Amino acid sequence: MQSAMETTLGELVSRLGGELVGDPAVVVRQIAALDKAEEGDLAFLVSPKYRAALDASRASAFILSPKAADFTDRPRILTPDPYLYFARAAQLFNPPKAVPAGIHPSAVVASELPASVSVGPNAVVGVDCHIGEGAVVGAGCLIGDGVSIGAGSLLHAGVKIYDGCTIGARAILHSGAVIGADGLGFARDADKRWVKIPQIGGVVIGDDVEIGANTTVDRGALEDTVIGNGVKLDNLIHVAHNCRVGEDTIMAAMAGLAGSTTVGKRVQVGGKAGFSGHLEVGDDIVISADTNVTKSIDRPGVYTAMIPLQPHADWVKNFSHLRRLDAMAERVRELEKKLAEQDKKS
Template structure:
């Protein structure tokens, strides 16, 4: 395992090939990153959240990534761009000091029969690679991982320590899976007969397409018949459960502690807030935002922002109106009582 060497870069080096204008000294040397409020000379930071704009004029950072509008207030060098967070992500990669694994198979690893392991792949200590597994070039299998029989891991993909892949799991290129995640375990399929639950064999697999990221301690069940699929570019946070036959669309991002029941499809370019839950056998359209803590109890057919509370799933704008009305319930009840009393008095007068 090789450690990256710390380097310095000029601002001109860092923005090469990016749609950025350097306001200030392009030869300013940068050796790391920092937050805007704790800025340090020789470091670069960024501004996206307006709450931190108050630090823009006083930060000690040598450079700031910001929009043209915000650059006016900054005394440091500024990398002017339309999307500061994206540009910061590209620049931060220069300073990523994550250890790089050398190709090869650790002596303590157990390798099954008929495996195809590229000479540029890396297999860490105490790994178990079962029969008929394929590892492409630059695939990295961290210490303590298990890769089940007939699974495939694509070029440049990385399994951090103690990831478990069951049999017939297909991983594409440049996929990152964090520690503790389990992919391909049996889905929750049971059939009740004469008062006794019987296991339904889960005969599908799991397909993880290119450029997917999966956080720590996620569980992704194999399909019951067809495969469970996560399409290219999707990003999953920690502690996510996907049931059997779930399909996650391209470039959808899901925050932590989300559960998706079996046979549900979430479309492309969706954003799912943390602690949300999806019932099974529903479909969510492309370009949908689910706010945190939402119970998705029915299919969502149109793009938009959705939330839930009392009364089930509604558009976020309707939910916000209802939430405001809840705080007025006590006042409204008193008004209704007063109106009922007035109506009783009026009806009494008419009766006499």
């Protein structure tokens, strides 16, 4: 894949840092995986177990940790975190596609917008909206009344933002994201019918947030649902009403937060993890994939609650033991009582 730039290793290191070993005049044009790289590509190694792939790679240069400096005699950039360096190099080689400013003739726009804003085909922008300089509203987006979108934000095609929501600067919202739909708020009457509770809060999303395709963030029932600065949400995530997600937290696909859950700063959440409602999860906590969080956590660390994959017959056998745990616990208590009584008599 061609990139938008070509540079030498010397120029790259002058921009991103690192220690260059080899010819600074070597030209690189793109970042690539070890096994797919060709001449002109820059590849990276994050683990010694891939050394064989490094040896076989056709890349022109490599990004390595200092510990791997002797793995090759070809040109290489040494850095403590090759994966981070790869990310920054990839940004240089693959900048976002430039989108021309202006409003497409098929768009319906009911608010005054800066001339630098781009609004794509068949997009709708409601009344009293405030959209910052250089923002992009993709084809088919629906922006409700009173929405605020910060400068430099990018809404891919088909994003829906309900009335009164706020999106910060430099946010990226992928196709199908829905911001500000009603949360699950219902009361039950005497006839066991559900009575809807109007969701009158909003959604406030901070700066530098990325929200994946088909992810939903519900509006608050009374107060706002809040997504902090720098949060990264993968595809197919649900954030329910009145949740608060702290700065620089990241969540993988299909994670879900039930209503009124607060997640702290720099939290890492694995795929399909679920959070019961009205919980508080502190800062710098890691939740493993498939984990069900059913109580608040206030101490940093890694938390896991799952049953590993096993053959079906083993599962049936183990679950049959699990079903008898209560009876076994009662028998243990009775034995402990008898032992205590015997100790008293002796």
